[in-house]
Amino acid sequence: MKKILVPIDFSEQSINAFNVAKNIAKKADAEVLLLNVIEPYMPFSEVGYTATEQDYISHLKDTSVSHLKRMAEEDNGIKVSSQVEIGSIFKVIKTYINDQAIDLVVMGTQGASGLEEILIGSNTEKIVRTSACPVLTVRNTADSFEVKALVFATNLRQEQVKAVEILKEFQQFFGAHIHLVYVNTPNAFLSSHEIKEQSDEFVKKANLENFTLHVESDVNEEIGVIHAAENLGVDMIAMGTHQRKGLAHWFAGSIAEDVVNHANRPVLTFGLKN
Numbered sequence: 001m002k003k004i005l006v007p008i009d010f011s012e013q014s015i016n017a018f019n020v021a022k023n024i025a026k027k028a029d030a031e032v033l034l035l036n037v038i039e040p041y042m043p044f045s046e047v048g049y050t051a052t053e054q055d056y057i058s059h060l061k062d063t064s065v066s067h068l069k070r071m072a073e074e075d076n077g078i079k080v081s082s083q084v085e086i087g088s089i090f091k092v093i094k095t096y097i098n099d100q101a102i103d104l105v106v107m108g109t110q111g112a113s114g115l116e117e118i119l120i121g122s123n124t125e126k127i128v129r130t131s132a133c134p135v136l137t138v139r140n141t142a143d144s145f146e147v148k149a150l151v152f153a154t155n156l157r158q159e160q161v162k163a164v165e166i167l168k169e170f171q172q173f174f175g176a177h178i179h180l181v182y183v184n185t186p187n188a189f190l191s192s193h194e195i196k197e198q199s200d201e202f203v204k205k206a207n208l209e210n211f212t213l214h215v216e217s218d219v220n221e222e223i224g225v226i227h228a229a230e231n232l233g234v235d236m237i238a239m240g241t242h243q244r245k246g247l248a249h250w251f252a253g254s255i256a257e258d259v260v261n262h263a264n265r266p267v268l269t270f271g272l273k274n
Helices: 012-028 051-072 087-099 114-119 121-131 160-175 192-207 219-231 246-252 255-262
Strands: 002-009 031-038 079-086 103-107 135-138 149-153 178-185 211-217 236-239 268-273
Touching: 002 012, 002 087, 002 114, 012 031, 012 103, 012 135, 031 051, 031 087, 051 079, 051 087, 079 087, 087 121, 103 121, 121 135, 121 178, 121 255, 149 160, 149 219, 160 192, 160 268, 192 211, 211 219, 219 236, 219 255, 236 255, 255 268
Parallel strands: 002 031, 002 103, 031 079, 103 135, 149 178, 149 236, 178 211, 236 268
Antiparallel strands: 135 268
């Protein structure tokens, strides 16, 4: 892990993400890249921005550059660089991930619920859905960030064996114990015999070590994962995501994005298609 990207808007949540990223960077001897994206409220016309609009955007950029410079210069024993861009927050972050060969994105999230969650979504949620690298979402303040135990939510299918390879890198990095959690729901119920058969095969193919298997019975996968994390008292939740888009996302949704929105613990996600 060499480059950690932290999209920052100076909110409490993004500052929390920066603090977590610094902890990880110090352990990994990695560089933290702070990225602030200014998304103008006024639409860009064919003739460009007016002089007043340009002055306003320039003022915002100068202010952001000044704030980021102070943050990057803090005596934290790690390398921190910063960049301010103008444009669509989601598009700029996504481009930056690809162009800068980012290894991990650490983002703050406030979560969402109800109609807001369905119609608006968050930039964090969009990045989780599309990122080419793992994304760690953080909600609460963390003076230090250690992962001694984590929940990995799995459906025990072949598609997630590849995801375990990514997970094991983080397990080794943190020295963490994995709580492998299968959520048994009424709509996709499996007998104890079926779960044991599938889990034995999954563990063998994934070559997992230092883990414990748990079966959580709940009304749906999202609630089951969050309950399991609470009951086990883990430091982080890890999940693979299908990164569905368009109508597929609208109708099927994403369990990982739901957990990101509602879990109080940090959530690490990585695309199953990557």
